[in-house]
Amino acid sequence: MTVETINTPLDTEDEALEPAQSTAKAVLGATVTLVALVVLWELLVREFQIPSWLLPAPSLIGQSMLEWRSELVTHSMVTLYETLVGFALAIAISIPLAVAVVYSPILQNTIYPILLALQSMPKVAIAPLLALWIGFGTLPKIVVVFLVCFFPIIVATTSGLTAVPTPLMELIRSLSASSLQTFVKIRFPTAMPHIFVGLKIAITFAVIGAVIGEFVGSENGLGYLILVSTSQSRTPLAFGSLVLLTVMSIVLYYAIALIERLVVPWAPRN
Amino acid sequence: MLRPSRGKLLFDGTPLLRPTHDVGIVFQEAVLLAWRSVLDNVLLPAEILGLDKKSARARAMALIELVGLAGFERRFPRELSGGMQQRVSLCRALIHNPSVLLMDEPFAALDAMTREELCFELMRIWSADKKTVIFVTHNIAEAILLADRVVAMTPRPGRIARIVNVELARPRTIAMEFTHAFQSYSEEVREVIYRGQAQGAGRA
DSSP states (O other): OOGGGSOOHHHHHHHHHHHHHHHHHHHHHHHHHHHHHHHHHHHHHHHTTOOTTTSOOHHHHHHHHHHTHHHHHHHHHHHHHHHHHHHHHHHHHHHHHHHHHHHOHHHHHTHHHHHHHHHTSOGGGGHHHHHHHHTTSSHHHHHHHHHHHHHHHHHHHHHHHTOOOHHHHHHHHHTTOOHHHIIIIIIHHHHHHHHHHHHHHHHHHHHHHHHHHHHHSOSSSHHHHHHHHHHTTOHHHHHHHHHHHHHHHHHHHHHHHHHHHHHOTTSOOO | OOOOSSSOOEETTEEOOSOOTTEEEEOSSOOOOTTSOHHHHHHHHHHHHTOOHHHHHHHHHHHHHHTTOTTOTTOOGGGSOHHHHHHHHHHHHHTTOOSEEEEESTTTTSOHHHHHHHHHHHHHHHHHSOOEEEEEESOHHHHHHHOSEEEEEOSSSOOEEEEEEOOOOSSOOGGGGGSHHHHHHHHHHHHHHHTTOSOOEEEO
16 A cells, blocks of 8 residues: 555545534533433432442542552553453454455365354353363463454455455456455455454454453453452442453554554545 | 357457457446555556556556546545546556457446536547447447447347447537437337337447
8 A cells, every 4th residue: 555545634624524523522422421420320329328349439439449550550451461462363363364265265165164153152151161271371361362353353354355346356357467466456455444344343352352261260450350359349449440441442442443544544434 | 257158259350268458348337446546546457467657657647637537646536426436447447558448338327417428528538549449338329429330239138139330420419419310320229129128238
């Protein structure tokens, strides 16, 4: 891809004005609603004197997050690491495999149907088995993340690589383009927006996968922290971990969306 | 691309067994590459065929100017109207200077006014650089306006029913559509097509 494909200010100007305004409205609306809900939560907890081990007030959650900040940061880093390594591993394996499946009729008729069938298996249910096979370190968590990310990416990539419009394939064939030329110039760029759809689905699964892995057995990570603090009735800390997990998920999702905008500026936006 | 169902496909007297590079193709849809600018879209066949970059670029710029898109070289397909996209795909079909231009209902997806405009545009481009154009259309008036020879085909099965030679003077004008000669050509073609069924395909 060349530098010229990055949007000129000219074209963002005339079409982005309307959506930008409505996005700003949506963000404002959501923020106001969120603040209102948190305030309501605080008031209800105080009014009915709900014990903090059952449902802590937002203020108490904030307080305990400050109090435990260094632990929260350490455990967040562990979960983030497992998430990112598992996700990267899934990309590194599923995209080349998708290419192989698309180009090899043998793989298409042998491995791919099995992969599709395996997709419906709940991957998180393997987590205990992974603990049995590879212990309680970081690796089994990475493997769970890998498994939950692998399928959405390979499916999206495969469908993207086969999404080239028929007339375009005919045009390319009429020019006797080589397979490599067809792949580099047509197929892969066509697949890119599809791949990013898969990546965005995968990254949200990735955080869940890491937490499930930690639930099954570990000594660190936010999933571990939730488990331990609930068992010790330190519910505010569990909620604090939950807040961080949510923030992590959202930030990762938007990081992928941002990369998508830079890499595939032609992709349809929603 | 497809093997002939019967008979032999000859190209300049020699049988055609594999795709030839000496044709340019325009489809019903422009099928431009969304990630390439107008100029890079036009240059695609030149890249695949490994033509000299400098001269291909110069030719692309000249073609873009010829179809009236000068100044739009750096724009992307999504910034163009349907008619403009189809002009780009015409440039792409002509970039490697093929001797035959295949057009498969190229204007069918456009509105009536753009369609008419592009017909005259095509004739103007053709008069600047005369090639054999095989133009498939369902529009009888379009066929007669553009063609020297209209090959009328029957609907299902698609067989050649009659070849009509159109002897209208060139350059052709919109006024010719209302002449007696034009009307009688049009009736001749229509009669062949509608003899059997209600639907028809025409070829020019």
